[in-house]
Ligand code: SF4
């Protein structure tokens with residue numbers, strides 16, 4: 001799978017404590033979005049993930065999904081907080097060609113979710129709407145010290161909503177560079193064991209090296225660094241991933257032609273305020 005993650009907007013009406021991006025009143029024009037899709041298809045990308053900000057606010061959402069579907073049979077997925085994801089809207093987006101939504105929910109209980117995300121209610125409403133619209137759904141769940149004990153509740157809830165799976169994500173610094181809620185080593189291992197017990201229903205993103213290692217599945221490089229994933233910014237430039245947008249190139253070829261240079265930059269990055277030793281050679 002080669003995945004192009006397209007940031008269609010930097011707008012978002014929510015205010016999540018863990019948000020890693022600086023929100024701006026900017027969205028990708030339809031012309032730029034079409035250009036990005038064309039370039040990614042030409043470069044062999046077969047999965048498109050539309051993200052933000054909150055893509056539910058994007059003015060050309062149905063148009064760009066229809067455009068991708070018209071040109072290819074690529075997988076089209078939407079990463080959302082659940083904002084404005086009603087049953088009717090999801091039915092319409094499905095008709096345009098959308099294959100699945102990934103809804104961010106960090107805790108079954110609002111009190112747990114609110115340590116890192118703005119609204120559990122929005123996310124739950126979107127998952128129920130997806131079920132009614134017969135659209136495939138997944139839960140994006142960031143593993144943290146304050147929600148690791150809630151994993152079983154999320155698992156039960158995901159099953160009840162007929163979700164296809166849970167995507168376990170790494171806890172990154174927020175836009176101020178602060179990392180809060182880092183898993184202790186003991187809970188990291190406990191969670192790794194619990195994820196293994198789900199027999200593949202919960203999957204760990206390739207970027208989350210510590211968790212993969214604890215599960216006995218360590219990899220050398222994430223998908224961004226081995227060329228299987230690219231991040232398109234709202235202005236149409238390309239970065240390795242959503243967390244490394246300070247590295248920017250005008251086209252995908254240029255990004256990967258310079259991969260030694262940007263990998264060096266990644267390894268030199270320092271994150272301040274961490275309470276846990278991170279191996280920066282793997283971000
Ligand atoms: S994490 Fe996503 S949903 Fe939350 S404020 Fe940031 S852009 Fe919005």
Ligand code: SF4
Pocket residue numbers: 207222223224225240241242243244266282283
């Ligand atoms: S480049 Fe670093 S932050 Fe980005 S996906 Fe890879 S490991 Fe994660």
